[in-house]
Amino acid sequence: MATQTEQGATLGNSGAAISFVKLTKQYRTQKAVNDLSFDVAPGRITGLIGPNGAGKSTALRCLLGLATPTSGEAKILGAHYSELHNPMSRIGAVLDSRAFNGGLTARQNLLVLTAAAGIDDSRVAEVLAQVDLTAAANKRVKGFSLGMKQRLSLAGALLGNPEILILDEPANGLDPIGIAWLRGFLRELAVEGRTILVSSHQLAELEHTIDDVVILHQGTLIAAGTKAEITQGRSLEEAFLALTLAANANPGLGGN
Numbered sequence: 001m002a003t004q005t006e007q008g009a010t011l012g013n014s015g016a017a018i019s020f021v022k023l024t025k026q027y028r029t030q031k032a033v034n035d036l037s038f039d040v041a042p043g044r045i046t047g048l049i050g051p052n053g054a055g056k057s058t059a060l061r062c063l064l065g066l067a068t069p070t071s072g073e074a075k076i077l078g079a080h081y082s083e084l085h086n087p088m089s090r091i092g093a094v095l096d097s098r099a100f101n102g103g104l105t106a107r108q109n110l111l112v113l114t115a116a117a118g119i120d121d122s123r124v125a126e127v128l129a130q131v132d133l134t135a136a137a138n139k140r141v142k143g144f145s146l147g148m149k150q151r152l153s154l155a156g157a158l159l160g161n162p163e164i165l166i167l168d169e170p171a172n173g174l175d176p177i178g179i180a181w182l183r184g185f186l187r188e189l190a191v192e193g194r195t196i197l198v199s200s201h202q203l204a205e206l207e208h209t210i211d212d213v214v215i216l217h218q219g220t221l222i223a224a225g226t227k228a229e230i231t232q233g234r235s236l237e238e239a240f241l242a243l244t245l246a247a248n249a250n251p252g253l254g255g256n
Contacts, residue, residue, distance in 0.1 A: 017195040022072035032058040050216035092157030102142030127155040146173025207236035
């Protein structure tokens with residue numbers, strides 16, 4: 001994995017690991033994301049938060065090339081996802097923990113991914129150990145709990161030893177012990193110099209994990225900054241509620 005200094009040569013002029021620039025995604029008459037601009041700093045954990053339907057998943061899908069923006073753009077390391085060479089070695093993503101073949105074991109599912117990406121099979125055992133699934137390596141995924149599937153998804157995202165992780169609701173299905181484990185796990189990855197963009201609605205837990213905050217409401221950015229700047233002495237939940245209530249009262253309000 002590249003260090004932060006080494007990454008800097010590929011981050012582009014802004015120095016951002018991830019950049020959204022006036023991104024808009026419209027479905028018929030509805031704008032799921034509207035003129036979205038923000039940067040994700042390298043080596044930090046950024047929380048992308050907002051109510052259901054705020055546009056978080058749509059923004060991430062555009063970032064990963066799974067949806068085409070109506071206008072604007074989203075870049076990773078200064079390039080569109082489709083332009084990245086060997087993307088699994090640069091980006092690890094979890095958007096859906098149900099994407100695995102239930103009839104295959106955890107190990108077999110990961111071997112499919114290594115074969116497709118040209119990654120050494122030895123990584124399978126390593127990432128299963130990282131997410132505490134070694135004991136379940138030869139069990140069929142159809143018997144996994146939702147929390148186990150989330151861990152397996154994280155293992156898949158880590159196969160290429162990427163410098164950036166993009167996670168959509170990674171705590172979904174985890175019990176309190178699993179959530180505490182995830183919190184420490186993400187912090188360890190950030191300490192190693194990785195950049196993490198995590199979307200979640202579990203604000204109480206996210207507050208203990210993130211460095212920076214981006215808040216979306218009805219597809220529009222309403223706040224972005226460090227956790228301290230956004231919360232101003234309040235809990236993340238209190239700050240989030242105050243900002244979204246203000247946005248409801250002032251529909252044209254947006255900001256950085």
